[in-house]
Amino acid sequence: MTVHGSGPQDAGREDHPPERDAPVVELRGAGKSYGNIRALHGVDLAVRPGRVTCVLGDNGAGKSTLIKIISGLHRHTEGELLVDGVPVRFGSPREALDLGIATVYQDLATVPLMPVWRNFFLGSETTRGRWPLRRLDIEGMKRTADRELRSMGIVLDDLEQPVGTLSGGQRQCVAIARAVHFGARVLILDEPTAALGVKQSGVVLKYIAAARERGLGVVFITHNPHHAYLVGDHFSVLRLGTLELAADRAEVTLQELTHHMAGGAELAALRHELAQVHGVDVEELPEA
Numbered sequence: 001m002t003v004h005g006s007g008p009q010d011a012g013r014e015d016h017p018p019e020r021d022a023p024v025v026e027l028r029g030a031g032k033s034y035g036n037i038r039a040l041h042g043v044d045l046a047v048r049p050g051r052v053t054c055v056l057g058d059n060g061a062g063k064s065t066l067i068k069i070i071s072g073l074h075r076h077t078e079g080e081l082l083v084d085g086v087p088v089r090f091g092s093p094r095e096a097l098d099l100g101i102a103t104v105y106q107d108l109a110t111v112p113l114m115p116v117w118r119n120f121f122l123g124s125e126t127t128r129g130r131w132p133l134r135r136l137d138i139e140g141m142k143r144t145a146d147r148e149l150r151s152m153g154i155v156l157d158d159l160e161q162p163v164g165t166l167s168g169g170q171r172q173c174v175a176i177a178r179a180v181h182f183g184a185r186v187l188i189l190d191e192p193t194a195a196l197g198v199k200q201s202g203v204v205l206k207y208i209a210a211a212r213e214r215g216l217g218v219v220f221i222t223h224n225p226h227h228a229y230l231v232g233d234h235f236s237v238l239r240l241g242t243l244e245l246a247a248d249r250a251e252v253t254l255q256e257l258t259h260h261m262a263g264g265a266e267l268a269a270l271r272h273e274l275a276q277v278h279g280v281d282v283e284e285l286p287e288a
């Protein structure tokens with residue numbers, strides 16, 4: 001499927017000459033309706049190698065819908081999804097994975113009772129020897145998992161420990177290292193820091209940066225503008241299913257990003273309303 005060149009789909013793409021950081025994945029005017037509910041509409045997004053694209057937005061803004069389209073879980077109902085410049089429609093997450101698009105979900109990524117190294121190879125176990133003597137290459141898998149985790153800067157005392165005994169942050173990191181090892185070009189992380197404390201969030205953000213250094217295109221979904229701003233190269237803010245803001249890092253400050261996330265206009269209106277209410281000191285309220 002990684003077709004380059006001048007197919008009919010490439011017609012009219014002169015404005016996008018092949019460049020080193022050409023998008024691996026791109027949405028153009030993409031949208032998704034669930035029956036009568038239009039969850040996403042007219043969204044443009046580019047995921048480039050070696051860059052972190054942050055997708056922000058309030059509950060129900062359409063963040064998960066957006067990544068489900070890219071990861072092959074749902075099909076878009078309007079616009080286009082392109083991989084390496086070629087329009088695609090994924091029938092399953094497997095098809096997306098085959099093109100190097102890996103998704104790490106908050107909880108579903110690992111099996112708690114299995115050792116770390118087994119989780120690392122889950123579904124892709126390596127074997128040694130020939131049938132009928134073929135068996136799991138346990139030592140080989142342990143060595144590889146250890147090497148890959150260390151190369152991402154993750155040092156665990158014991159790879160035999162069940163994944164369930166790791167912290168939430170460490171579990172995310174194992175899933176990230178696994179995606180990198182199995183050749184992901186695009187890494188999608190759905191709210192990886194949502195359930196984590198400050199320190200653990202920092203650890204996950206560090207590995208997001210490590211994945212970017214490896215040249216992966218990272219899509220980082222979050223509610224938290226501070227987390228986004230620490231690692232993001234590009235910011236897309238969704239509101240009620242459409243893009244409210246799309247800006248490169250140089251074009252937006254953390255304050256502006258926070259303002260958009262907080263629903264700046266709504267906050268200003270709320271401030272005005274509260275000013276009429278006796279007993280509320282609007283001077284004490286945060287600036288909208």
Ligand SMILES: Nc1ncnc2c1ncn2[C@@H]1O[C@H](COP(=O)(O)OP(=O)(O)OP(=O)(O)O)[C@@H](O)[C@H]1O
Nearest residue numbers: 034037038039057058059060061062063064065066
């Ligand atoms: N399978 C579905 N069927 C019908 N409506 C859906 C479905 N999935 C999502 N929606 C609706 O689409 C909208 C966007 O939902 P989505 O899950 O993409 O938001 P989100 O930004 O990920 O929110 P959250 O921060 O709560 O995870 C919501 O109004 C939601 O109710």
Ligand SMILES: [Mg+2]
Nearest residue numbers: 060063064065
């Ligand atoms: Mg969601």
